[in-house]
Amino acid sequence: MTAQLAPVVASAEVAPDPAPRSPVRRARRSRGSAGRILVYAILLVTLVGTLIPFVWMFLGSVKTEQELRQRPPTWWPQTFTWDNFAAWFGRLDIGTFFVNSIVVAVFTVLGTLLFCSMVGYALAKLEFPGKRLLFGLVLVTLMVPGVVTFVPLFVVVSRLGLVSTYVALILPFLVGPLGVFLMRQFIGEIPDSLIEAARIDGASEIRIFLRIVLPLCGPALATLAILTFLSSWNNFLWPLVVAQSEDMYTLPVALSLYSVGQNATNYGVLLAGSVLVITPVLLLFLALQKYFIRGITTTGIK
Amino acid sequence: MTTAAPVAAPPAPRRGSPAGRSQRRRTALVAYLFALPFVASFAVFMAFPLISSLAMSFTDFRSTDIPSPFSVNVVGFDQFAALFADEQFRRSMLNTAYFVLVGIPLTMIVALALAVALNNGITRFRTAFRVGFYTPVVTSIVAVAVVWRFLLQPDGLINTVLGSVGITGPDWLGDPAWSMPSMIMLAVWRNTGTLMVIFLAGLQGVSAEVLEAAEVDGAGAWRRFLHVTLPMLRPTLLLGAILLSVGFLQFFEEPFVMTKGGPLDSTLSISYFTFNQFGFGNYGTASAASYVLFVAIALLSMFQFRVLRSKD
Incomplete structure (x- = not known):
C-alpha cells in the first residue's frame, strides 16, 4: 500500500x-x-x-x-x-462544549505529533527484529472500524471509572495509524547520510531524532497536526458513547443530541449550532488549505 | 534511558564484530523504545477490544454485567444465528450494501469528472475550484447533516428549486423509498472532494507524451480518456475505492442526525444497529453485529489490497 x-x-x-x-x-x-x-x-x-x-x-x-x-x-x-x-451562549453553555472540543483536540494533536514521529522514525530509519510485524500492526489498525472496538472499550472505561473524562476521550486517539504512515514516509526521504554522519560524530539515536530528524519534519508535522485536529474536532461515535454527562460533551455530540431531542424543530438554534461547529474548521481550512491537500495526497485520508 | 547517554560510536562498526553487534543491539533497543507508545496503544485500544469483542459476541453480555464480566453465559454461535434471523439486522445489512454499492461508484464518477475538468479543461481559477469542492470534506458530518435535514424538507430549499423547474420533489426523508437516496446524496456531496484531490494527483502522473501521441494519431478527447487516461489511472482509482469503502461501510452519523434510522428502518445501517443494541444494553448482540461489519471490511480491504498489489 x-x-x-x-x-x-x-x-x-x-x-x-x-x-x-x-x-x-x-x-x-x-x-x-x-x-x-x-x-x-x-x-x-x-x-x-x-x-x-x-x-x-x-x-x-x-x-x-x-x-x-x-x-x-x-x-x-x-x-x-x-x-x-x-x-447557545445562554442556556446551552456552548463555552463548555467548545473548551471540551479544544482540550481533546489539542492533546490528541500533541500526542500524535510526538508518538507518530517516534514510531515513524523507528520504521523508516532503524533496523530491528520485528520491524515487519510492527508495520503489519499499523496496517491492521488502519482496517479496524471504531464500531468494532467501542463496546469492549466502553466496558473497560466504565470499570476504570473513566466514563465522562478527558482521559477516556483523548487516550484512544494518541497514536493513529495514518500519522504513523505519514511520518514514516516523510522521514524515509531524509538522506541516510545525514543520520549516518551524526552517528559517526557520536550522537545518540534520541539526540539524532530530536535534533536532526524532527526539525527536518516541519512540513509533515504541520500537515499531521492539521489533519489530526480536524478528525478530532469532527469525531463523533466514541465521544457520543463515552461523554455521558453534559459537562463533557464535545461540540458535535452536543449538537447531535440537541437535534434529535425535543428541540428537533428548533430550526434557528440548530442552524446556529451548525455554524458554531463548522466555522472554526472552515477558517482553519481556508487559511491552511495547501497543508490539507498535501496531507490527503500523502495519506489518502481526510 | 541508558541509550540517552551520548556514546562514542566506533568509527566503522563492521558486521559481526563485537562493536558492531553491540551497536546494533543498542539501535534495536532505541527502536523498541520509540515504538513503545504505539505498541502500548495498540495493545490496549485495538488488540484487547478486538479479542474481547469477539469473546463477547459469543455471550449474552449485558450492560448489567459490567461489574462482573466473567459471570456471563456463553451462548456460542446461537448469537450469530439469532442475529442473522433478525429481520432488523438483515435490513441493516441490505441498507449498508445499498449505501456502499450506489454511493461509492457515484462519488467516484463525480470526483473523476471534476478532477479531469480541473486538470485538462481549464487553465485559470484551478485552486479556487479545488478549495471549493474540497470544503465539505472538512466539516463535521453531524453539523452538515443538521443543515441537510432542513434542505431536504418536503417544502425545503431543494424541493423549492425543483419546483421552479416544474418538478415535484419527493418527501426526501419521510418516504422510505427516498430516504436512502438522500443519505447517498449527502455522502456524495461530502466525500467527492477527498477523491477529487487524490484523482488530481493521479492525473498528474498520466504521461503527457502518451496523450499527445494518441492525439497525433487522431484519437478524440473521449477515446484518449477511455484508452489512455483511465488505464493509467487504475491504481489511483483503486486506492480511492478502498478509502471510500472503509468509510462508507461504517456510515452512522447521517442517519443518526437526519432520520434516526427510519422511516421504517430504511436508513438503519449496521453501525447504527450496533449502536442501538449497545444503547439497549445488549452488548453481546452489539459485539456480534460489529464483528459482522468488521469481517466485511477486512475481506473487502484484503481483496482490494490483492488487486492493487497484483498491478504493481
Whole structure:
C-alpha cells in the first residue's frame, strides 16, 4: 500500500499546473475556447451547488424562527437576529462544549505529533527484529472500524471509572495509524547520510531524532497536526458513547443530541449550532488549505 | 534511558564484530523504545477490544454485567444465528450494501469528472475550484447533516428549486423509498472532494507524451480518456475505492442526525444497529453485529489490497 502511495505523493509535489506547454497543447487550447467556456460553466454550477448548503446555513442562522418556517423559503434574512446564537451562549453553555472540543483536540494533536514521529522514525530509519510485524500492526489498525472496538472499550472505561473524562476521550486517539504512515514516509526521504554522519560524530539515536530528524519534519508535522485536529474536532461515535454527562460533551455530540431531542424543530438554534461547529474548521481550512491537500495526497485520508 | 547517554560510536562498526553487534543491539533497543507508545496503544485500544469483542459476541453480555464480566453465559454461535434471523439486522445489512454499492461508484464518477475538468479543461481559477469542492470534506458530518435535514424538507430549499423547474420533489426523508437516496446524496456531496484531490494527483502522473501521441494519431478527447487516461489511472482509482469503502461501510452519523434510522428502518445501517443494541444494553448482540461489519471490511480491504498489489 505504501509502495502504491509513494508515486501519488511524488506527483502531488509537482506544481498544480500540469505538463509543460507543448505545441500540440497550445494548438488545442486556442481551438477549444467554446468547449472551455462550457467546462467553466459546468464547474461553476457544481461549485455553487456544493457551497449553497453553507451559504444557506449562515443566512439561516440569523433568521427568526418564524421566517425559517415561511414558505417558500427566503434567501436573504428579512429580520436579522442574534437570538439563535444567544440560545447557545445562554442556556446551552456552548463555552463548555467548545473548551471540551479544544482540550481533546489539542492533546490528541500533541500526542500524535510526538508518538507518530517516534514510531515513524523507528520504521523508516532503524533496523530491528520485528520491524515487519510492527508495520503489519499499523496496517491492521488502519482496517479496524471504531464500531468494532467501542463496546469492549466502553466496558473497560466504565470499570476504570473513566466514563465522562478527558482521559477516556483523548487516550484512544494518541497514536493513529495514518500519522504513523505519514511520518514514516516523510522521514524515509531524509538522506541516510545525514543520520549516518551524526552517528559517526557520536550522537545518540534520541539526540539524532530530536535534533536532526524532527526539525527536518516541519512540513509533515504541520500537515499531521492539521489533519489530526480536524478528525478530532469532527469525531463523533466514541465521544457520543463515552461523554455521558453534559459537562463533557464535545461540540458535535452536543449538537447531535440537541437535534434529535425535543428541540428537533428548533430550526434557528440548530442552524446556529451548525455554524458554531463548522466555522472554526472552515477558517482553519481556508487559511491552511495547501497543508490539507498535501496531507490527503500523502495519506489518502481526510 | 541508558541509550540517552551520548556514546562514542566506533568509527566503522563492521558486521559481526563485537562493536558492531553491540551497536546494533543498542539501535534495536532505541527502536523498541520509540515504538513503545504505539505498541502500548495498540495493545490496549485495538488488540484487547478486538479479542474481547469477539469473546463477547459469543455471550449474552449485558450492560448489567459490567461489574462482573466473567459471570456471563456463553451462548456460542446461537448469537450469530439469532442475529442473522433478525429481520432488523438483515435490513441493516441490505441498507449498508445499498449505501456502499450506489454511493461509492457515484462519488467516484463525480470526483473523476471534476478532477479531469480541473486538470485538462481549464487553465485559470484551478485552486479556487479545488478549495471549493474540497470544503465539505472538512466539516463535521453531524453539523452538515443538521443543515441537510432542513434542505431536504418536503417544502425545503431543494424541493423549492425543483419546483421552479416544474418538478415535484419527493418527501426526501419521510418516504422510505427516498430516504436512502438522500443519505447517498449527502455522502456524495461530502466525500467527492477527498477523491477529487487524490484523482488530481493521479492525473498528474498520466504521461503527457502518451496523450499527445494518441492525439497525433487522431484519437478524440473521449477515446484518449477511455484508452489512455483511465488505464493509467487504475491504481489511483483503486486506492480511492478502498478509502471510500472503509468509510462508507461504517456510515452512522447521517442517519443518526437526519432520520434516526427510519422511516421504517430504511436508513438503519449496521453501525447504527450496533449502536442501538449497545444503547439497549445488549452488548453481546452489539459485539456480534460489529464483528459482522468488521469481517466485511477486512475481506473487502484484503481483496482490494490483492488487486492493487497484483498491478504493481
